[in-house]
Every structure is written in C-alpha cells, then in structure tokens.
Amino acid sequence: MIRQKAVEDSLAHDVPAVEHLQVLCRFREEFYGCLTRRADALFELADAVLCADGPVRDLVGLSLVPEHRRGHGALYDAINHGQVEISRLRRALAGLPLPRAAGGRIVLGVDVSPWLRPDAATSPGRLFCHTYGRGRGNAQMIPGWPYSFIAALEPGRTSWTAMLDALRLGPDDDLTTVTAGQVREVVGRLVAAGHHRPGAPNILVVLDAGYDVTRLAWLLADLPVDLVGRLRSDRVFRLPVPPRPPKASGRPPRHGPELRLADPASLPTPAITTTTDTRRYGTAVATSWDRAHPRLTRRAGWEHHTGQLPIIEGTLIRLVVERLPGERNPKPVWLWHSTADADTADVDRAWQAFLRRFDLEHTFRLFKQTLGWTAPKIRDPAAADRWTWLVLAAHTQLRLARTLTTDLRRPWERPAEPLRLTPARVRRGFRNLRPKTPLLARAPKLARPGPGRPPGRTNRRQAIIQPVGKTTDRSTVAGPEGRTS
Known part of the structure; x- marks a missing residue:
C-alpha cells in the first residue's frame, strides 16, 4: 500500500514534466514542418547547435557534432539553398505558452541587435550599426545587418525570454514604421492564438531610447497595447x-x-x-x-502627415x-x-517592466557567444535570415526544456535550483533529452563529392562590391498614413 501511494505521488509529480515534454515534442514536429527545402539538413543543424559541447565558433565545426550526420557540404548547401516557412514558424512561436506578469498581463520587449559584418564588402543590405567600443562612451558605427527582435519578458530577474519574432532591417526601412508593423503582426498572432482576449489587460510593450515611442503610440493607437x-x-x-482667463483674445494655444x-x-x-x-x-x-x-514638427516621420499634427x-x-x-x-x-x-499602479508597473527589458541583453549575449548567431561568415542576407531563425528555434527548444534537463554542473560552478538553470546550463543536458523527442530527420544518403573547380582555374565571376548605409530618397518616403509625396 505504501509503495502504491509512493508511485502515485511520483506520477503526480511528473505530470508537469510530461506536459512540458509534450509541448517540446509538438514544437519540434512543427519546426520540422516549417522546413520546406533541405529539411533534414536544417533540422540536424539546429540539433547540432543544441548539442555541441561548447560555444559555436563556426558553421563547419557543427558538421563534426554527432547529431549532425551529414558532411560540411550538405551543411552549407542547407544554409545557402534551404527554405524555412517563416510565417508558419512565427505562428508556432505565438502558440506556445508565454510568461505573464502580475494580473496575467503580457509584457513584450522590443530591441535591435546587430550582426556586424565589417569585412563583408560584397554582402548587400548592410547598414551602419551603433555599437559600443572599449572604454566608457566610446561609440562606433560598424557595417552590419541589424535585426529587430520581439520577445515576451518574464516578471522576475532572469536570463530567459520567449522570442516571438525577428526581422532584418534593410537600407530602405524606417525603424519606427517597421517596428509598428512588426508589433502589429505579433499582437495579431497572440490574439489569434488565444493569449489575449477582449477585456484582458492591455499588452505592455517596452522600448529603449532608440525608438520614437510617441510616434509608435500614434501608429498603434487602435491595438490593445500600452x-x-x-x-x-x-x-x-x-x-x-492651462485654463484661459475670461475675455481672453487671440488664437488659443495648443501646448x-x-x-x-x-x-x-x-x-x-x-x-x-x-x-x-x-x-x-x-x-x-x-x-x-x-x-x-x-x-x-514636420520633419522625419511627420514630414508627410496630412492635416494638423x-x-x-x-x-x-x-x-x-x-x-x-x-x-x-x-x-x-x-x-x-x-x-x-x-x-x-500604472507608474510602478511601467518602470518595473522597463527594468525587465534588460533581460533581452542576456538573450543577445547567449545568441552571439554560445549559440553562434553571428559566427558564420555568410554573404547572402537571405541565408543570414535562415540561420537567424534556426537559432531562434534552438533557443525556443531550450526554453521548453528548462524543466526537463538535469544540471551538468562544472566543479567550479555554484549549485542552482532545478527551475533556475540558465539557458547555457540547460543546453549542456539537451543531448541527453534529445532521444526522448521526435528525431524526424531521415538518414543521409551515400553520395560522392562533386568535382569542384578544376585545378589552376580561378573564379571568373567576381562578386560586386555593395554600398553600405541608407539608400532611401526622403522625398519619396511614405508617411505614417502610408501616403507618398
């Protein structure tokens, strides 16, 4: 009787873990369904990012990970010629369980992180990205690809965020207009997934000083967001x-x-x-x-606004x-x-939510230093977008597995509670969890490498040197209402 009760208690304790494993398995199946070309190679490449022993330093090193059963040629072919159905993957991310603040409110953090490519003279679509150099106040502008990220933030101090969207900013894009459209699409997907219903608290969107928050509030006034x-x-x-004195003459002031x-x-x-x-x-x-x-004033985004400002x-x-x-x-x-x-209550909620925005910095550091988001030397921006979404999918699997993996602690590290593991420590145990999840990639077929370029023959198709920076003519930029001059 005592043994049966112990088994029942054990099963009751494992119910949340089983549910979390089911969510992880469903996401892996959905992620594989989003890979419409070179699916097997891309899926194993994401598993190699999750199961590598250390930080990802380059792409070719991932071909040596046991979870990636294909050669380095198939790896580069998947990055350059594969295809990811990004719209479907975005809906899959929006349908996952999301962290919520007090009162069930969803808090979204919006920020831009650059993929610096200063030596890629032949890569199109590069902009001058603001970065901080060594030393206090030493800011630099380095060519690269800026990406706008949107993530759901957790209420307490943590290094976890729930990534929902990523979008590369191009030379013709206006940051405020693109961010407004990106937030609008994310909120629409959250409403469609049932995360926000009529009568629920408005979604709180937190931004840093690089955004025109007042213009964003004007563009998103019809959405349930603060x-x-x-x-x-x-x-x-x-x-x-202030109230006008009686019998005042002249035009009333607006400010x-x-x-x-x-x-x-x-x-x-x-x-x-x-x-x-x-x-x-x-x-x-x-x-x-x-x-x-x-x-x-009638400049920047308000230059083409019709009527009174x-x-x-x-x-x-x-x-x-x-x-x-x-x-x-x-x-x-x-x-x-x-x-x-x-x-x-609104004032306290606002500044406390802003402090949680800095959790995005931990995620960006994980992307770059551990998952190797900016490590590959990719020329094509489309391949960069493909690799970015693979990294987002890998990070999402780490978030879903945060309660399923064991802590493989180094001897010099402090013990951590099972529910307080960092993403890097969850990644160490993902290799042991992977066999319990669907392994959907098919076995590679035996093939011989191609002949390649004949010896002694140089490449006659030289790449074109691409310009860096904005290329938009401001006289033809669409205003907040979508009109052009």
Missing part, C-alpha cells in the same frame, strides 16, 4: 494648456508650459510620487507628470535609484508611458 519607452535626458515636453528634462527648475510639482525598496537598486523613487506630450499625450516618469552597478552617482532615467492620467 507603450513604455525610454527618453533622452535632453528632450523637451509640454504640459496641457502648455515647457518641461525640460535636463533643467530641474522647469519641472513642476509631480502628480504622483512613489517609493519602492529594491534589492538590487536600493530605494527607487518614481515621480510622474500627467498628459505630457512632445511638440511635433496630433497631440500625443501620455505620462512622463522620472526614475531615480539609490545605487546602480558600476556607477557612483546614478543619473535619473526618463520614461514615457502611453497611458494618460496613469495612477500609482
């Missing part, structure tokens, strides 16, 4: 127009007094002030001003923390929340 974006400290905002972020003397009395004790940053003080808006009101938030790692005197962080007349 935006939180970081602002530069030299921005100038306007407050609402109220100025609010200069760099001038503390111009800051009026805040509407809300909250104080929160945090473990990492000490005491955090957040102050907010209601219905703050920028004064728009809108007034986009929101909540301006100033966050000051007691301490910050690496800085003695932390500077205040300015945020703009698209919700006007936000209450105390």
Whole structure:
C-alpha cells in the first residue's frame, strides 16, 4: 500500500514534466514542418547547435557534432539553398505558452541587435550599426545587418525570454514604421492564438531610447497595447494648456508650459510620487507628470502627415535609484508611458517592466557567444535570415526544456535550483533529452563529392562590391498614413 501511494505521488509529480515534454515534442514536429527545402539538413543543424559541447565558433565545426550526420557540404548547401516557412514558424512561436506578469498581463520587449559584418564588402543590405567600443562612451558605427527582435519578458530577474519574432532591417526601412508593423503582426498572432482576449489587460510593450515611442503610440493607437519607452535626458515636453482667463483674445494655444528634462527648475510639482525598496537598486523613487506630450514638427516621420499634427499625450516618469552597478552617482532615467492620467499602479508597473527589458541583453549575449548567431561568415542576407531563425528555434527548444534537463554542473560552478538553470546550463543536458523527442530527420544518403573547380582555374565571376548605409530618397518616403509625396 505504501509503495502504491509512493508511485502515485511520483506520477503526480511528473505530470508537469510530461506536459512540458509534450509541448517540446509538438514544437519540434512543427519546426520540422516549417522546413520546406533541405529539411533534414536544417533540422540536424539546429540539433547540432543544441548539442555541441561548447560555444559555436563556426558553421563547419557543427558538421563534426554527432547529431549532425551529414558532411560540411550538405551543411552549407542547407544554409545557402534551404527554405524555412517563416510565417508558419512565427505562428508556432505565438502558440506556445508565454510568461505573464502580475494580473496575467503580457509584457513584450522590443530591441535591435546587430550582426556586424565589417569585412563583408560584397554582402548587400548592410547598414551602419551603433555599437559600443572599449572604454566608457566610446561609440562606433560598424557595417552590419541589424535585426529587430520581439520577445515576451518574464516578471522576475532572469536570463530567459520567449522570442516571438525577428526581422532584418534593410537600407530602405524606417525603424519606427517597421517596428509598428512588426508589433502589429505579433499582437495579431497572440490574439489569434488565444493569449489575449477582449477585456484582458492591455499588452505592455517596452522600448529603449532608440525608438520614437510617441510616434509608435500614434501608429498603434487602435491595438490593445500600452507603450513604455525610454527618453533622452535632453528632450523637451509640454504640459496641457492651462485654463484661459475670461475675455481672453487671440488664437488659443495648443501646448502648455515647457518641461525640460535636463533643467530641474522647469519641472513642476509631480502628480504622483512613489517609493519602492529594491534589492538590487536600493530605494527607487518614481515621480510622474500627467498628459505630457512632445511638440511635433514636420520633419522625419511627420514630414508627410496630412492635416494638423496630433497631440500625443501620455505620462512622463522620472526614475531615480539609490545605487546602480558600476556607477557612483546614478543619473535619473526618463520614461514615457502611453497611458494618460496613469495612477500609482500604472507608474510602478511601467518602470518595473522597463527594468525587465534588460533581460533581452542576456538573450543577445547567449545568441552571439554560445549559440553562434553571428559566427558564420555568410554573404547572402537571405541565408543570414535562415540561420537567424534556426537559432531562434534552438533557443525556443531550450526554453521548453528548462524543466526537463538535469544540471551538468562544472566543479567550479555554484549549485542552482532545478527551475533556475540558465539557458547555457540547460543546453549542456539537451543531448541527453534529445532521444526522448521526435528525431524526424531521415538518414543521409551515400553520395560522392562533386568535382569542384578544376585545378589552376580561378573564379571568373567576381562578386560586386555593395554600398553600405541608407539608400532611401526622403522625398519619396511614405508617411505614417502610408501616403507618398
């Protein structure tokens, strides 16, 4: 009787693990279905990324991983001539379980990470990507392929994110317009997958200072989303127009007094002030001003706007923390929340969600330093997109397997709780988990290598040197409403 009860308790304890394994198996089957050309080679290539002993340094090294049963020629052929049905893979990612914040709210983080290609003079579609060099304040512009990522963020401090989309920015793309369309498509897929229903809390989208958050709020006003974006400290905002005195003449003003972020003397009395004790940053003080808006001018994205320029009101938030790692005197962080007349709960939710945006940096570091996202020397941008989605699929499998693998801890590493393993430590045990999942790739066929180029003959088809940077004529750029001049 005691033994039977122990077995029942063990089965009850393994129910979540069995469910997680089923979700992982279904995703692997769906991922294989998204590979419409060179499917077997691409599928085994993704498994090689997951099962390699160390960080991925190059593509050819993955052909030596036992999980990749094909040669290096098939590997490069799959990257260069394979095909991934990206729209289907995006729907598969949106249908997976997503992390949620307090109250069941979905928090999405949007950021751009570059794939630097400074020596690839023959690769088209490169832009000058902003990167930080060695030393404080040493910023550099290096040619590369910038990719815009959208991920669902978890509520606590973690290095896990749920990647939902990736899109390469081209020379003709406007960052704000492309980001608005990308967020719109992701939200549409989340609604179609049943993650957001009418009456549920709005999806919170968090952005850094490189985005025009006010214009994004204007472009996404019809969606159930709230935006939180970081602002530069030299921005100038306007407050609402105060009541007009009686018998005032002249044209009524559209903007109220100025609010200069760099001038503390111009800051009026805040509407809300909250104080929160945090473990990492000490005491955090957040102050907010209601219905703050920028004064728009007819330039950049508003150059082709028809009619009067809108007034986009929101909540301006100033966050000051007691301490910050690496800085003695932390500077205040300015945020703009698209919700006007936000209450105390909205203000606290906004700045706490913005702090979770930095979890994306851990994911980008994993992509580049462990999974080898930027390691291949690929010329074709289409092949770069194909490899990017393979890395996203591999990262998604790691996230689904975070509760299924055992911790293969190094002797010098600290023990970690089973539910607190990092993605790199989950990757170590994925090789032992892989036999329990569907192995859909067929065995390779025996073949002989081709003759190749005859000895002594050089390549007569030299690649064309490609330009770097924006190539768009601003006079023909579509405005926010999609019209062109």
